[in-house]
Amino acid sequence: MYAASRRNLKLTSNTPDKKRTVAEINEKIRNGDVQVLTISEMKDLVESSGVEVAFKEVDVVTTGTMGAMCSSGALINVGHADPPIKIDKAWINDVPIPHPGAAVDLYIGATIGSETRGFEYGGGHVIEDLIAGKEVELRATAYGTDCYPRTRVETTLTKDDLNQFILLNFRNGYQRYATAVNGRDEAIYTYMGKLLPNFRNATYSGAGELNPLCNDPDYETIGLGTRIFLGGGTGYIIGEGTQHNPKAALGTIMVKGDAKQMTPEYIRGATFSEYGSTIYIGYGVPIPILNEGIVKKVAIRDEDIPSDIVDYGIPRLNKGTLGTTNYKELKTGRVNVNGKSVKVTSVSSLKHAYKICEELKDWIQEAKFYLTKPVETLPTDTVFKPMKVTTETRFVESLIGEAVTCTEDEDVKAVAKRLVEESVNQAIVVDSANELKGIVTAWDITRSVANGNKRLEDIIVRRVYTARLHEPLETASKRMADHDISALPVVDKGNKVLGILTSDAISRLVGGGATG
Amino acid sequence: MLLRFSRQIVDQPITSQIILEKKTPINILSARMNQLGGEILAEIPGDKAQEVIKAFKSKGVIVDVASLIEKDDDLCIDCGACISLCPMDALGFTEDKSVTLDAKKCNGATCGLCVDACTRRALRLLS
Ligand code: SF4
Ligand code: SF4
Numbered sequence: 001m002y003a004a005s006r007r008n009l010k011l012t013s014n015t016p017d018k019k020r021t022v023a024e025i026n027e028k029i030r031n032g033d034v035q036v037l038t039i040s041e042m043k044d045l046v047e048s049s050g051v052e053v054a055f056k057e058v059d060v061v062t063t064g065t066m067g068a069m070c071s072s073g074a075l076i077n078v079g080h081a082d083p084p085i086k087i088d089k090a091w092i093n094d095v096p097i098p099h100p101g102a103a104v105d106l107y108i109g110a111t112i113g114s115e116t117r118g119f120e121y122g123g124g125h126v127i128e129d130l131i132a133g134k135e136v137e138l139r140a141t142a143y144g145t146d147c148y149p150r151t152r153v154e155t156t157l158t159k160d161d162l163n164q165f166i167l168l169n170f171r172n173g174y175q176r177y178a179t180a181v182n183g184r185d186e187a188i189y190t191y192m193g194k195l196l197p198n199f200r201n202a203t204y205s206g207a208g209e210l211n212p213l214c215n216d217p218d219y220e221t222i223g224l225g226t227r228i229f230l231g232g233g234t235g236y237i238i239g240e241g242t243q244h245n246p247k248a249a250l251g252t253i254m255v256k257g258d259a260k261q262m263t264p265e266y267i268r269g270a271t272f273s274e275y276g277s278t279i280y281i282g283y284g285v286p287i288p289i290l291n292e293g294i295v296k297k298v299a300i301r302d303e304d305i306p307s308d309i310v311d312y313g314i315p316r317l318n319k320g321t322l323g324t325t326n327y328k329e330l331k332t333g334r335v336n337v338n339g340k341s342v343k344v345t346s347v348s349s350l351k352h353a354y355k356i357c358e359e360l361k362d363w364i365q366e367a368k369f370y371l372t373k374p375v376e377t378l379p380t381d382t383v384f385k386p387m388k389v390t391t392e393t394r395f396v397e398s399l400i401g402e403a404v405t406c407t408e409d410e411d412v413k414a415v416a417k418r419l420v421e422e423s424v425n426q427a428i429v430v431d432s433a434n435e436l437k438g439i440v441t442a443w444d445i446t447r448s449v450a451n452g453n454k455r456l457e458d459i460i461v462r463r464v465y466t467a468r469l470h471e472p473l474e475t476a477s478k479r480m481a482d483h484d485i486s487a488l489p490v491v492d493k494g495n496k497v498l499g500i501l502t503s504d505a506i507s508r509l510v511g512g513g514a515t516g
Numbered sequence: 517m518l519l520r521f522s523r524q525i526v527d528q529p530i531t532s533q534i535i536l537e538k539k540t541p542i543n544i545l546s547a548r549m550n551q552l553g554g555e556i557l558a559e560i561p562g563d564k565a566q567e568v569i570k571a572f573k574s575k576g577v578i579v580d581v582a583s584l585i586e587k588d589d590d591l592c593i594d595c596g597a598c599i600s601l602c603p604m605d606a607l608g609f610t611e612d613k614s615v616t617l618d619a620k621k622c623n624g625a626t627c628g629l630c631v632d633a634c635t636r637r638a639l640r641l642l643s
Contacts, residue, residue, distance in 0.1 A: 067595075068635065120637070193597040194633035201600035268593050270635035280593055280635075333599070333609075345599035347635070351613035352594065 018055065020290050022373040025059045029367050036364045038357035039063045039210055039287075039298060046299040055295045059288065060364055060371065063215050064229065064356030065207040066282035067348030068270060070191065071171035071242060072110040074127045074259050077163040078138065080104055081155075086148035090140040091115070092126050092157075103148060107168075110269075110279035122277025125269030127167070130159045131231070132264040165259040167231060167267070171241035172281055175213035175251045176305050177205040179325055179344065181337050184313035185465075189274035193347045195312055199337045202309070202344035207353040208302045208327030212285035213251045215298045221288055222253070223374030229284035229360045233261030234369065237285075239376075245384040253378070255283065266352065280349065284356040286364060288371055302327035309337055314468075315475040317386060394473045396501055399509060400490050403428045403500040408437060408457050415456060416445050426500075428489045429460050434496050436489055438462040466491045467501050477506050517569065518626040519556040520578035526553050534571045540564045545603055545627070557626050559604060584624045584642045585631065587617040591638035598630040598639060 028034035035058050037045065042061040046054045086103040089096070094114045097106045110124040129136055135156045144151040159165050181202045182188050182195035189195075193203045208214070216222050226237040235257025244252045259267070266282030289295060307330060308321040325335050335344040363369035406415045406427045415427050419442050429438040438460035448459045467476040467488040476488055480503050487502040521530070526549060535542050545557045560568045572579050585606075594615045599607045606621035607630060617639070624641070631639050 066593075189632075193635070194601060194629075196601065196629075203597065203600060268636065270593070270595075271637065272635060273632040278635075280595070343600040343602075345596040347595055347597040349593050349595045349613075350609075351615075354613065 018292055020059065020288070022288050022290070022371050025288050026370045028059055029364060029370055032367065034059050034364060036060045036062065036286075036361045038354075038361050039215060040354070040357065042298055043209065043301065046295060051292050051295045051299070054299075055289060055292045058295075060286050061215070061289065061298055062229075062284055062286050062357045062360040062364070063210055063212040064282065064284035064353045064360065065173060065211045065348065066266060066280055066352035066356065067205055067207075068191070068272070068278045069169060069172045069281040070111050070276075070278045072167070072169035072279050072281055073123060074108045074130070075164060075166045075168045076106050076108060078104045078106065078157065079161070079163055081150060081153050083150045084148050085140060085142045085150035085153050086145055087140045087153075088142045090138065092136050092138050093121065093129070094137075095121065095123050095126050097123070097126075111276050113277050119271050119273070119275070119277050122269060122271070124277055124279030127259065127279060128264050128267055128269040130157075130162075130165065131259055131262050131267050133158060159260050162260075166256055167235065167259040167262065167281075168256045169241075169281065170254050171243055171252045172255050173212060173241070173253050173283060174206060175211060175217070175249055176208070176307060176327070177250075178310040178321075179204045179307045179330060179335060180310060180312045181322065181342070182313040183311040188313060189272065190312050191272055191275050191278075192312060193272065199340065199342060202335050202337060202342050203347050204307055204327075204330045204344060205346060205348050206307075206327070207348060207350060208305050208331065209300060210350075210353045210357060211305075212283075212287070213253070214300060214305055216285075216287055216294070217249060217251075217297060217300075219246070219251065219378035219380060220294060220297075221290065221374070221377075222285060223377035225372050225375040226285065227370070227372040228255065228257075228286075229282075229356055229363070229369075230255055230257035231259065231262035231267040231282060232265060232359075233257055233259070233263075235283070236372075237374070237378075240378045240382065243384050244378065244382055246378070246380045246382060248384075250384075251378060266356070282349075282352050282356050284360040286360060286369070286371055302331060303329075309335070315471055394509070395469070396467050396471045396473060396476050396490055397469045399473060399505045400469065400499040400501055401505055403489060403497055405430045405434075405497065406440070406456070407431065408460065410456055412445060412448060412454055412456050412459070415440060416442075416449075419445070425502075426487050428497055428500060429456075430497050436464060436466065436491050436495050436497050439464050439487075439489065464489060466495075468492075469498060473506060473509075476501055477503065517558060517560065517623070518580035519558060519572055520580065521549070521554050521556070522576065522578075523551070523553045525576045526551065528575075530572070530575050530577060531556065531558075534568060534575075538564060538568055538571060540568060542568070545623075557623075559623055580626060584619050585617065585622050585628070586640050586642045587615075588638045588640070591636045592634075593636055593638075595635055597635050598633050601629045601633050603627065603629065 094116045108123045112123045113119050114121040140153045180192035181199045237253045239254045241252030241254045268280040303326050305327045309323045310319050334341045404422045404427045426441040444459045467490045490498045543559045547556045604621045606618045
């Protein structure tokens with residue numbers, strides 16, 4: 001734990017204007033008298049002793065996080081073979097490896113799945129295996145040129161065989177993130193993990209008050225050139241990450257680091273079932289305590305970091321929110337969703353976040369790590385736009401048809417007659433308030449007549465798959481195909497029937513599109 | 517545990533009888549029943565488990581005691597993605613935020629909800 005030395009206290013109190021520079025801090029690191037606290041220790045100190053004391057006593061705080069960060073990968077240079085090859089297609093352990101540059105520069109994308117093992121093994125796992133010192137199999141083909149005559153190569157490689165092995169991630173470390181739930185009546189598999197139906201669980205991501213960007217929300221000390229802990233080695237922030245959205249307090253960073261120095265403890269391949277493969281990245285940022293303003297910022301607590309509760313069951317870009325929670329509530333393991341308390345857990349590793357803060361603190365105290373002043377801090381005014389889509393997306397509302405309905409107490413014969421008159425295949429069963437109670441198909445009726453069954457209530461199918469008005473046609477037709485059914489009642493939030501979507505209507509649209 | 521009821525006994529109120537006789541709560545996680553028989557996935561308090569299983573068996577119910585779930589700590593990265601799925605609180609954090617599996621609480625193969633939620637394939641069914 002932390003203990004301020006007298007000598008150090010005197011030194012810092014001599015600092016004029018209550019300011020401190022990165023150069024001064026580095027000097028202290030060199031002299032072995034730098035005062036470093038993990039971000040958690042610093043928050044406690046500010047709380048117990050106040051901003052002024054914390055500023056005087058502390059030079060640097062260490063932050064950290066470790067989570068699934070899909071927009072990651074590693075740049076490798078595999079060297080030239082004899083005769084040389086200009087790689088056209090490449091695979092490592094059967095994972096396709098893009099080659100966005102010249103002959104033997106490859107980029108291992110974390111989310112690309114193996115051609116033989118699918119999501120179970122992907123680029124993230126390749127990177128982990130290489131970092132762990134394992135041998136991987138490279139296979140490459142080429143069309144052959146005058147200067148690069150070779151057309152095939154197969155070899156095994158370890159990280160020692162690579163000229164460069166650079167972790168190069170274009171978006172890491174979201175400042176904070178949404179809390180995911182699922183309002184559908186089936187489990188769904190997302191990048192936020194497995195979500196049980198009817199809001200039965202919730203997941204969140206991020207380390208909350210340990211997260212680097214949360215503790216420097218105006219990016220006063222963080223930017224291009226900031227030296228960081230990356231995957232157990234040193235790395236650098238090389239700018240804002242893609243989708244950096246500072247105005248919404250959703251900043252991101254782009255990072256690079258020598259992967260040969262890293263350890264698999266902080267770089268792990270992973271699989272989100274039915275979603276894809278990815279990689280867990282652990283990184284930590286030292287925040288220099290340059291002034292009292294920074295002390296106030298790093299004092300932020302979990303309860304001050306909000307997270308929107310979002311229904312990932314809604315297959316639209318704008319899912320709206322069901323409410324807002326904060327990281328303090330999330331870390332208790334239960335969150336209130338629609339007035340109900342449900343179990344919630346993180347998909348990021350809090351344990352590793354703490355470990356990174358500790359490890360980076362040790363590095364600085366042992367003078368193994370010096371701070372840098374960024375050449376340019378992260379932008380605070382960029383905006384994050386949605387995709388401009390020039391082709392039309394169709395939604396259920398554009399194809400909804402009028403539903404033929406009946407009530408449970410009706411006679412089978414009467415319903416059969418209605419189906420014939422309206423020439424439809426199914427009637428939706430509703431109650432007096434038009435709420436969905438089930439569905440009966442012409443086939444159910446035929447079978448019941450054959451069995452001498454006259455009561456409608458005995459043949460109603462009560463487990464009904466439904467569609468929503470603003471749902472894309474694509475997801476609704478996938479639901480029909482998945483469950484081998486030909487129609488979906490369209491319902492509103494209160495389960496009231498608005499109409500019906502039939503596979504016939506979809507086929508007509510597709511058919512019409514082809515001829516028209 | 518998974519309780520299987522044959523056609524002959526499915527119409528008897530066996531579960532409620534046992535709840536009353538053994539004075540133990542039985543939490544029904546899911547049930548599928550019709551005239552031809554059915555299955556109930558249920559959890560029972562650990563201390564009464566043996567007694568309750570015996571009672572069900574004596575009434576002709578086939579009891580499938582869960583095969584267990586195993587967690588490989590070397591693979592696990594303590595992300596916690598599995599915890600919120602567990603209806604039994606068998607998965608949880610220790611004080612240092614390591615994720616642990618308490619096999620005694622786990623319903624094993626009859627549940628298995630966490631297995632495909634594990635991002636590291638660290639959770640496996642023991643057969
Ligand atoms: S199988 Fe997994 S989710 Fe189910 S009870 Fe056991 S630990 Fe919990
Ligand atoms: S999901 Fe898997 S890796 Fe993550 S904590 Fe659970 S067992 Fe460990």
